[in-house]
Amino acid sequence: MDDLLISTQELTENPTARVPICLVLDTSGSMTGAPIEELNNGVKYFMEAIRKDDIASAAAEMALVTFGSTVQKVLDFGSIHRQAVPTLTAGGRTPMGAAVNLALDMLEARKQLYSASGVDYYQPWIVLMTDGMPTDDVEQAAARACQLINNRKLTIFPIGIGPDADMEFLKKFSPKRPPLRLKGLNFVAFFEWLSKSVSSTSQSMPGEKVTLESPASWASWETL
């Protein structure tokens, strides 16, 4: 029976299916101080948690867009092992619409690259976090996001930071998933939840419903 054994060299290798995630984060002036510090801690935690997970680190591809004095592509999609942990600074206004539009453009480009390279991928995610209300026009970005979500092409996690976050504006971007408010400045708990969610998704198979953990550890109770 040992003669009838396939060698691994006679197999083929396929790239790991990717989970593309774009963090779209408010770095406006009101985030100065403890909020931006805790947000930086959360992003760092997220990247380190994914790196430690063998399966998730091969699957997850993270991008990071900030909106404050400008809309900035801080990190483009790529292997999390090769990305430097960013240090975000706060200042300026809240151009949320432009930031979401940029994130959607980046996701679209990434999906096209995957398709051209024969790389499978899971449904993309956007994590949208803000502590206020947008200072630009969000209608076009919201309409694009809603169309993708309604066609099951995208999931958005809209998160409000602090008591001044305008949840009604966040709702415009997520017709199916209601926005949640972060409990205090519990960014690390949120990003811990996010990293576990990525891990579950990266191991899911066709026909399998991915059940995410309850957000109770990080979400304010009145929005749950």
Add this chain to the structure above:
Amino acid sequence: MNSQWMMFGASVQGRAHMKNEMPCQDYTFSLHRGGVYVCALADGAGSCSHADKGAEIAARTAAYVVSERFGELMEAEHETCVRILLEEIRSSIVRSPDYVEPIKNYSSTLLFVAVHGDRYIAGHLGDGVIGGERAGVSFVLSPPDNGEFHNTTFFTTSEQAEERMRIYRGELGDISGFFLMSDGAAESLYNRKSESLAPALIKVREWADKYAIDVLEQALQNNLEKVIREQTIDDCSLAIMALQRPAEPPSPGEEGGECERAADEAAGDQAARSDRN
């Protein structure tokens, strides 16, 4: 001279299901009846409560229907073929013992190949791959259909099943082998970028020219467990059809040929049971 096909298959529980104590949801089945050779394979949908049973019903029903109605299915319109197969499978599900509604509980993909004389018909719904072999060279007959995302596909109970099911019909020509595999096995046996098959499949096909069926079944099981399963966390199944050297007609004065063929057909159903723990 009669052409004969050897058929063998195996399924193994994937590492994810071993960890979660869930049964293997892949099923392979082969049938030789009325001169028709059929191999079928189905992969149950992960979260569905009776997916393992659904896969078994889909594979068995498809094999029996195709063996009984081969001629009709070869000539019918594509939509009619699809409708017949899906209706029969869905009907078998709801009539199954201890059926628990809704029917989505029994969702699975489906792959099959049937051969009669010099013609073949193949059907494919969902992911997994059907391949073939000609003169020692493999080719892809039917690639996976996942829709846009890696963890989505189409099932026997999907609303889009009629639209997504593919049927292939034609003359064998010099085709002398077929390979059916679930997406778990395809992870290391099918290259998604080049849309080509791994050399391992031709190696397995060549074994069929040299070894008896019981040796082949054991070897396939062994390889799925020790080699293929290690490349993925999913259940893995693989079924092979291999054309045998045509049987020589009996020399004048020899007896028993017809009895042997009848006995072979009567004992021709081979179910490769999924490895269920």
